[in-house]
Amino acid sequence: MHTKLTTAYFTMEIGIDARMPTYAGGLGILAADIMRSCADLRVNAACVTIGWRHGYLAQHIRADGTQEYEQFAWKKEEFLKKLPQTVTVEVEGRTVTIGCWLYTVQSGDHSVPVYFLDTDLEGNDPADRGITGQLYGGDGAMRLRQEIVLGIGGVRMLRALGYRDIGTFHMNEGHAAFLTLELLRERDYKDDAVRASCAFTTHTPVKAGHDVFPYDLAHRIVGDMLPWHIRKIAGNDALSMTELALNMSRYTCGVSQIHGEVSRKMFPGHAVDSITNGVHHIYWACPEMQELFDRRASGWREDPAVLEMVSRSFDDEELWNAHMAAKQRLIDEVNRQTGKQFSAQCLTIASARRVVPYKRPELLYTNLERLKEVCSGSVQIIHAGNAHPSDPYSQEVIQRMVQRGKELEGSVQIAYLENYNPDLARILVAGTDVWLNTPMRLHEASGTSGMKACLNGVLNLSSLDGWWAEAYGRDPEAGWRIGPLVKAIDDPEEHRKVDAEDLYTQMQYEVVHEYYYSERRRWIRRMKRAIGLMGYFSSQRCVQEYCRKAWNV
Numbered sequence: 152m153h154t155k156l157t158t159a160y161f162t163m164e165i166g167i168d169a170r171m172p173t174y175a176g177g178l179g180i181l182a183a184d185i186m187r188s189c190a191d192l193r194v195n196a197a198c199v200t201i202g203w204r205h206g207y208l209a210q211h212i213r214a215d216g217t218q219e220y221e222q223f224a225w226k227k228e229e230f231l232k233k234l235p236q237t238v239t240v241e242v243e244g245r246t247v248t249i250g251c252w253l254y255t256v257q258s259g260d261h262s263v264p265v266y267f268l269d270t271d272l273e274g275n276d277p278a279d280r281g282i283t284g285q286l287y288g289g290d291g292a293m294r295l296r297q298e299i300v301l302g303i304g305g306v307r308m309l310r311a312l313g314y315r316d317i318g319t320f321h322m323n324e325g326h327a328a329f330l331t332l333e334l335l336r337e338r339d340y341k342d343d344a345v346r347a348s349c350a351f352t353t354h355t356p357v358k359a360g361h362d363v364f365p366y367d368l369a370h371r372i373v374g375d376m377l378p379w380h381i382r383k384i385a386g387n388d389a390l391s392m393t394e395l396a397l398n399m400s401r402y403t404c405g406v407s408q409i410h411g412e413v414s415r416k417m418f419p420g421h422a423v424d425s426i427t428n429g430v431h432h433i434y435w436a437c438p439e440m441q442e443l444f445d446r447r448a449s450g451w452r453e454d455p456a457v458l459e460m461v462s463r464s465f466d467d468e469e470l471w472n473a474h475m476a477a478k479q480r481l482i483d484e485v486n487r488q489t490g491k492q493f494s495a496q497c498l499t500i501a502s503a504r505r506v507v508p509y510k511r512p513e514l515l516y517t518n519l520e521r522l523k524e525v526c527s528g529s530v531q532i533i534h535a536g537n538a539h540p541s542d543p544y545s546q547e548v549i550q551r552m553v554q555r556g557k558e559l560e561g562s563v564q565i566a567y568l569e570n571y572n573p574d575l576a577r578i579l580v581a582g583t584d585v586w587l588n589t590p591m592r593l594h595e596a597s598g599t600s601g602m603k604a605c606l607n608g609v610l611n612l613s614s615l616d617g618w619w620a621e622a623y624g625r626d627p628e629a630g631w632r633i634g635p636l637v638k639a640i641d642d643p644e645e646h647r648k649v650d651a652e653d654l655y656t657q658m659q660y661e662v663v664h665e666y667y668y669s670e671r672r673r674w675i676r677r678m679k680r681a682i683g684l685m686g687y688f689s690s691q692r693c694v695q696e697y698c699r700k701a702w703n704v
């Protein structure tokens with residue numbers, strides 16, 4: 152075993168296997184792709200996270216669109232190896248013991264360990280056994296307990312595992328910022344000594360998304376681990392995990408160029424760079440595309456940038472056939488799940504994501520008459536996405552979307568698939584013709600699902616935000632934009648109207664027109680260019696950038 156690490160990557164969630172509910176959404180999926188690429192690139196990395204009993208929930212959608220969310224039980228021992236090491240942390244004056252489970256990300260002969268921390272141990276107070284129970288569950292006090300386990304417990308666990316020399320402690324979002332408190336203790340409370348070995352990625356372009364705790368609560372739960380100068384490093388009025396991470400890191404980045412700009416405005420006085428997210432090129436390519444790439448883009452597994460160089464020389468028919476095989480798999484899944492009769496000959500538009508207001512899931516339904524005019528008989532639409540059980544707003548959105556599907560039944564086929572998870576995502580991003588994403592501008596930090604679509608030759612139709620603003624700038628032929636090129640409109644309602652109108656226009660005069668009334672090779676040419684974007688939007692390029700800018704390798 153190595154005792155030296157280039158980076159210890161701390162993350163509250165990781166979606167490394169759809170059967171392990173240790174994630175909630177994009178943040179966890181990204182962490183998994185970054186670890187996969189670290190393994191490919193032989194980076195000496197380790198991931199520290201929490202072995203949640205319950206994270207992502209299984210979703211069932213009833214015929215009327217209402218939903219059930221169910222925790223699904225999983226047995227850690229079926230996926231993970233229990234390690235003998237334990238460490239302790241103080242929580243509200245009680246001593247809590249933390250155990251550790253190992254998952255190994257293997258690539259060739261290089262591996263990256265993922266350490267899952269766990270407080271569900273015999274000796275712990277029953278209340279403390281639940282600290283690693285529910286990802287993002289509970290109140291502020293519970294969140295503080297969880298963040299103590301991740302940050303302070305995580306550093307102690309790495310030490311117990313024998314890691315002495317760790318180049319960079321990486322905080323994937325502010326949740327992990329308490330790791331700096333343990334490093335301060337290790338290093339005689341010298342801020343500079345801690346800052347020299349920490350880096351931070353912020354993911355949240357809206358203020359409300361950042362963890363902030365009142366100091367009386369923080370003192371009660373965290374106790375003596377809060378240093379005397381905590382108000383200086385974590386905010387004067389309340390303890391902000393983001394402030395703490397920003398102040399204790401030598402390097403901070405956002406996750407796309409636009410998000411970097413937004414973050415610099417949000418955190419004046421801090422240097423915030425950007426490293427645009429990426430997706431793992433092998434994990435997210437469907438089997439047919441993998442075979443095609445193996446034949447026509449040799450070396451792409453080691454270096455996805457090969458795809459940028461050769462995708463334009465792919466054979467049209469081969470590429471189309473690979474796409475149609477993936478499409479048939481998706482259509483079969485839709486028909487099996489919904490009993491509908493979707494057809495592989497019909498232009499298919501899919502849109503799947505966590506249901507939150509800024510992603511504007513209902514933008515497509517702004518004007519039903521226009522939608523019918525554009526789509527009747529020529530477009531079929533697939534949705535998927537989970538809401539949170541304690542979020543009635545998002546549950547109602549899903550219910551309304553299911554009902555829209557019924558109202559439009561005679562003219563436009565619409566399906567809402569249940570239980571969006573990485574396994575379903577893999578079928579969707581490869582099998583649809585067009586990937587639709589409609590975030591409110593400046594609100595989508597990066598987005599990654601559209602990158603997965605590109606890799607499979609699926610064309611994006613998206614607002615110019617996050618990663619798509621960059622991709623569209625690189626190659627406007629690789630898909631379509633929604634909304635004007637000029638900067639965002641300030642009034643959200645006005646912004647929504649303009650974008651909705653543009654969405655129908657783009658669909659009618661570009662997407663539908665090109666699919667049915669142009670020569671197929673025009674569409675296929677766009678597919679090749681979409682695949683070419685994978686030269687840049689892979690997690691491999693992303694990790695290479697992290698190595699250079701954040702991890703000093």
Ligand SMILES: *Cc1c(COP(=O)(O)O)cnc(C)c1O
Pocket residue numbers: 176177178180503504505571572573576597598599600601603
């Ligand atoms: C890729 C992925 C996400 C993140 O996608 P966004 O584009 O950020 O919405 C979320 N959930 C699952 C299951 C995914 O595969």
